[in-house]
Amino acid sequence: MLEAIIEEWLPEVYATIEIFGIIIIAFGSIKAFVLYFHSLIKQKRYPIKIELANALALGLEFKMGAEILKTVLIHEMNEIYVLGAIILLRAILTLLIHFELKAERRHGDAEAAATDNY
Numbered sequence: 001m002l003e004a005i006i007e008e009w010l011p012e013v014y015a016t017i018e019i020f021g022i023i024i025i026a027f028g029s030i031k032a033f034v035l036y037f038h039s040l041i042k043q044k045r046y047p048i049k050i051e052l053a054n055a056l057a058l059g060l061e062f063k064m065g066a067e068i069l070k071t072v073l074i075h076e077m078n079e080i081y082v083l084g085a086i087i088l089l090r091a092i093l094t095l096l097i098h099f100e101l102k103a104e105r106r107h108g109d110a111e112a113a114a115t116d117n118y
Contacts, residue, residue: 010073014066021062028055047108053101057094064090 032052039046067087074080 006072010069014069017062017066017069021059021066023059024055024062025059028052028059031055047104049104050101050108053097053104057097057101060090060094060097064094 029052032048032055035046035048035051038044039048064087067083067090070083071080074083
């Protein structure tokens with residue numbers, strides 16, 4: 001009984017979570033583009049890379065959560081291999097984004113400290 005409910009509802013649940021991830025990435029990208037365009041017009045620096053990296057990292061976390069939920073419905077070993085590869089790639093992307101985010105924050109802090117000294 002519980003298995004039937006899970007098999008019926010779980011695809012809608014993980015599809016919804018994946019859509020949330022897509023929406024977060026899309027809106028974060030649009031926001032970063034607007035900030036970039038605004039910085040060109042106003043000649044003012046905004047943390048564009050940080051905004052975009054935060055959106056990408058959060059969106060990937062949602063998508064990875066959906067992939068983890070998909071593991072409940074796996075019936076064959078080939079599906080496990082494919083799903084494992086997808087999860088691994090998304091985890092690596094998330095780590096790379098976090099490293100880039102930390103580097104950008106340090107660069108921004110160093111730049112702010114240099115302008116404060118003048």
